[in-house]
Amino acid sequence: MIDLRSDTVTRPGRAMLEEMMHAPTGDDVYGDDPSVNALQDEAATLAGKEAALFLPTGTQANLVALLSHCQRGDEYIAGQLAHNYLFEAGGAAVLGSIQPQPIDAAPDGTLPLETVAAKIKADDIHFARTRLLSLENTHNGKVLPRDYLQAARQFTRERGLGLHVDGARLFNAVVEYGCPLETVARECDSFTICLSKGLGAPAGALLLGSKTFIARALRWRKMTGGGMRQAGILAAAGRYALRNNIERLQEDHANAAWLADALRNAGADVSRQDTNMVFVRIPAEDVSAFREYLRQRGILINAAPVTRLVTHLDVNRSQLEQVALRWQHFFNR
C-alpha cells in the first residue's frame, strides 16, 4: 500500500528492529531502564534542556506538560486548531480542570501576540488565571518564523506566562531552519516531540524542560498511566530515530514539493505544500468515489474536500509518480 494518510503510518525497518531486539532494559518506573535513560539524556543534550521524559504518545506528553505548567483553575492559550486544544479529547479540561482559551491562528500558523495579550485575564476573582501560552510547530505543516519564536519568548517572559511548544513535528521545522534543535528549544520553557511521526519509531514521545518541571511531569506521567516497565524496547527505536532519521526529513519535504508540482501538472487543485504536507481540493461529490478508486489501486488517502497528503520514510518518489498518474486518470476520465 502507498499510504499518504499521515506520517504516523511508518513501520520500523530492519535496522531499527535490530536495535530494539538488542536493547538493554530494566523497570523504568524504578528509573532502571538503561535504554530509556540513555534516550532521555541524549534528547536533553540535543535540545540543550536540563531534562527529558519518555512517554507513550504525543497526546500524553502534551497533557502531562499542561498538568505540569498549570493548576486547577488555571488557563492556557492555544490555537483553535491546536492539537492540544482540538484533537486531544479535551484532556487538560477533563483531567486537569485547566481551561483552554483558544484563539485563531494567523495564516502563517502563529498566534498573534496582540491577540494573546488581549486574552490574558486580569487578576480578578471572576477569571481563570492565565498561566501558559501553547504554540504548535509545525502547525498543519507550517514552520513558525524564527523571529516569531523569539518574540513569543520575550512576550511570555514580560507577561509572566510559561511557554510550551507542541513540537510533534518540530524536527520538520528544524531541518527547514537549518539550525540545531537547541537554537529553537532555547525559545520555550517546555516542548514535546513525537518519535512516531516522521522520525519513524513505532511509538513514543518526549517532553523536555527544566529539571524541576520534568520532576513534576514524572508524577503526572505515573498518574495518567504512562509509567511503562521495560520500555527500553521502544526507547531503542527512539534512539535509532534521533540518530538516523532527522536529516532525512528533508527528503520528505522534497518529495512533498515534487508531489505538489506533479499533481498541479495533472490538473489537481493544489492549495498549498508546506514541509511534508500537501493540501489538495477535491470536488465534494467525488470524495468517496475517489477514495475507493485509489484504495482499490493500493493507495490510501484521507479523502476530503480539502485532502491532506503526507510524505514520510515509507513512501518514495516512484510511488508518488503512481499517485499523480492515478489522480490524472480519475479526474480526466
Ligand SMILES: *Cc1c(COP(=O)(O)O)cnc(C)c1O
Ligand atoms: C500527532 C500530534 C500529536 C499527538 O501525538 P500522538 O502520538 O498521536 O498522541 C500532538 N500534536 C500534534 C501537532 C500532532 O500532530
